[in-house]
Amino acid sequence: MAEHTQLIDAINIRTAVRAYDPDPIDDDTARQLDMTIDAVNTLAGIRIQLVRDQPAVFAGANASGHLKNAANYLAIVGPKQDDEARERAGFYAERVVLAATLRGLGTCWVGGSWDAAEAARHCRVPHGDELYLGVVIGHPENHLSRMAAPYEQLVEIQRTHRDGKTYEQFTRDMDDAARQAAPAWFRAGVEAAMKAPSALNRQPVLFSYNADDDTAAARLDPQVETGCGPNDLGIAKLHFQIGAGSGTWAWGDGGLFIHR
Numbered sequence: 001m002a003e004h005t006q007l008i009d010a011i012n013i014r015t016a017v018r019a020y021d022p023d024p025i026d027d028d029t030a031r032q033l034d035m036t037i038d039a040v041n042t043l044a045g046i047r048i049q050l051v052r053d054q055p056a057v058f059a060g061a062n063a064s065g066h067l068k069n070a071a072n073y074l075a076i077v078g079p080k081q082d083d084e085a086r087e088r089a090g091f092y093a094e095r096v097v098l099a100a101t102l103r104g105l106g107t108c109w110v111g112g113s114w115d116a117a118e119a120a121r122h123c124r125v126p127h128g129d130e131l132y133l134g135v136v137i138g139h140p141e142n143h144l145s146r147m148a149a150p151y152e153q154l155v156e157i158q159r160t161h162r163d164g165k166t167y168e169q170f171t172r173d174m175d176d177a178a179r180q181a182a183p184a185w186f187r188a189g190v191e192a193a194m195k196a197p198s199a200l201n202r203q204p205v206l207f208s209y210n211a212d213d214d215t216a217a218a219r220l221d222p223q224v225e226t227g228c229g230p231n232d233l234g235i236a237k238l239h240f241q242i243g244a245g246s247g248t249w250a251w252g253d254g255g256l257f258i259h260r
């Protein structure tokens with residue numbers, strides 16, 4: 001793994017991890033994660049908080065077997081009734097997820113598989129804010145052998161671990177000629193977004209390339225029901241940006257990406 005330290009490497013090996021070893025996240029690792037979290041909170045205008053050793057938050061999911069040994073989480077807190085803040089939360093919390101992945105940690109976004117009221121008791125939720133979602137974080141089950149696995153093996157697990165929509169489905173707004181004409185950075189961006197987590201694996205984001213002004217656009221598919229649309233849009237935009245190599249997004253449903 002040593003030479004695989006880029007965010008695109010994290011995208012290529014990340015999967016949702018639902019079974020963890022009981023080992024705690026040590027102080028040094030927590031400090032490193034907090035440095036990333038502090039930086040993204042400043043950029044995002046939200047409050048991501050790392051909460052360690054609170055297994056009661058996952059008591060139900062651990063008991064049912066849906067999760068195993070889940071005890072630590074990122075609490076994602078931001079302004080109430082603000083879809084753009086939720087999009088930024090998805091974008092920047094996924095940035096923390098990818099940093100954690102590169103440290104050998106496992107993660108799983110959670111909207112349903114936790115006790116949100118219990119989770120809120122262990123983090124700061126200022127007046128006017130709410131707890132949006134969580135991300136379970138910890139050492140994946142059998143993490144020592146997993147850390148020793150070749151990068152290529154982890155890539156293969158990511159590639160085959162679930163069904164997903166095709167490139168054509170992600171670019172439904174384009175015809176074949178437009179797909180052919182799109183630059184390599186656009187395809188690489190969409191392929192990174194295809195590997196992104198989304199609520200219930202619904203993959204609700206559509207991408208298109210506009211040759212007239214050399215921009216890409218991302219929009220939420222109105223045909224896809226998801227309770228977490230803005231969050232999923234933010235996650236998908238981060239993956240696209242990393243896949244495309246460089247460039248910036250405008251926030252919002254239909255926001256444009258300018259490649260640099």
Ligand SMILES: Cc1cc2nc3c(=O)[nH]c(=O)nc-3n(C[C@H](O)[C@H](O)[C@H](O)COP(=O)(O)O)c2cc1C
Nearest residue numbers: 015016109110111112113197198199200201228231
């Ligand atoms: C906003 C959001 C909420 C999620 N909530 C849950 C959840 O409550 N329980 C769960 O097991 N997985 C949850 N997931 C994980 C998704 O099921 C998972 O990302 C998706 O199936 C794709 O699989 P992958 O992450 O392994 O690529 C959630 C993901 C997102 C982005």
